[in-house]
Amino acid sequence: MNLKVIILAISAVAVGLVELIVGGILPTIAKDLNISIGTAGQLITVYALVYAIAGPVLLVLTSKMERKKVYLVSLLVFIAGNIMTYFSANFTYFMIARVVTAMSTALIVVLSLTIATKVVTPSQQARAVGLVYMGISSSLVLGVPLGILISDAFGWRVIFLIIAILAVGSFILISLFLEKMSGGDAIPLKVQFKALASLKMGSAQLATMFLLAGHYTVYAYLTPYLESNLQLNSTWVSAAYLVFGIAAISGGAVGGILSDKIGAKKSVLIVIGSFAVSLFVLPFSTFSIVLFTPIMIIWAMLSWAITPPQQSYLIQTDPSTADIQQSFNNSAIQVGISIGSAIGGIAMAQGGPVSNLPWIGSIVAIIALLCAMFSFSRPFISGESEQEKVQGRIKTEKA
Structure with a gap:
């Protein structure tokens, strides 16, 4: 290379x-x-x-x-x-x-x-x-x-x-x-936002945002979660993060394979639904590190498995604005991280135990599932190609 x-x-x-x-x-x-x-x-x-x-x-x-x-x-x-x-x-x-x-x-x-x-x-x-x-x-x-x-x-x-x-x-x-x-x-920001304006595309981006929010409601506070619920010391916490990270990266490959085999839409629904379930059952496994570890690995894999099918869906829905949609999808991920870590922090500030965070994250993930289902149910409406619209707006603004 x-x-x-x-x-x-x-x-x-x-x-x-x-x-x-x-x-x-x-x-x-x-x-x-x-x-x-x-x-x-x-x-x-x-x-x-x-x-x-x-x-x-x-x-x-x-x-x-x-x-x-x-x-x-x-x-x-x-x-x-x-x-x-x-x-x-x-x-x-x-x-x-x-x-x-x-x-x-x-x-x-x-x-x-x-x-x-x-x-x-x-x-x-x-x-x-x-x-x-x-x-x-x-x-x-x-x-x-x-x-x-x-x-x-x-x-x-x-x-x-x-x-x-x-x-x-x-x-x-x-x-x-x-x-x-x-x-x-560069494509002006207001032109980029117009490519996001449809209910179909906007709700798809919200699905990404809420899934990451559900994930980071727990992941941002994984260290205190592991320390308080499994009584792990710093060495074992470090090992848990390493296992989590390796599983997460492999989850990206799993999401890509799943999308190729059964299609982007089905993959998105399966990944988000399974993700919500994995978070919900996580607190029931903390009595045993042997049981907790595989569930944590599944959660980790699903947290990254969403990206390939979601990106494929955005590209397939409107290829002419694929670059813009993928850029916003990256921003949606970051906003989701921000919202999730805020939700987890607020829940703990209100006196809730850290052990409750996975259940809160699961509820947020269900919102992501509803957003995805709504996006899939909406028709894609486009007159002239979006690429032509974008190019026309740029020319008009330059003139």
């Missing part, structure tokens, strides 16, 4: 670590900053929300700028955000640092994906994008368990210093090996 794509994938690993690594060390952060675990969970909520909004907005604002320069500036901001996190003296300062890193990460990830397709031949573009996503996936799988171990040995702040150092390495590699690349025209 092209060396430049490998460098972009390495950069994706560095920046991808920041988002979810906080989840594994929430109790440690809460204790150090003298806040509740529910309040600490809002570090995930705000990060995901800023990420979801900043990605498409910053891409449009920087669309005409030279790509390498934008990438390097984003990395510098990302490094600064992690250094701020390392020195954060209180929760407010930490939250500001999370906003800075979320904005920079959102732009770095989308730039990594778009640049990867431009530095290879058309026949290699799919593999290039897959390699960058593999980098992001690797950071999600390895980041949390490694973060727990590093936090136990050296303190949680050292984690963000290490991430900053990794980003410095990415900055050097990008500076040396990536050539300058001119910007181009």
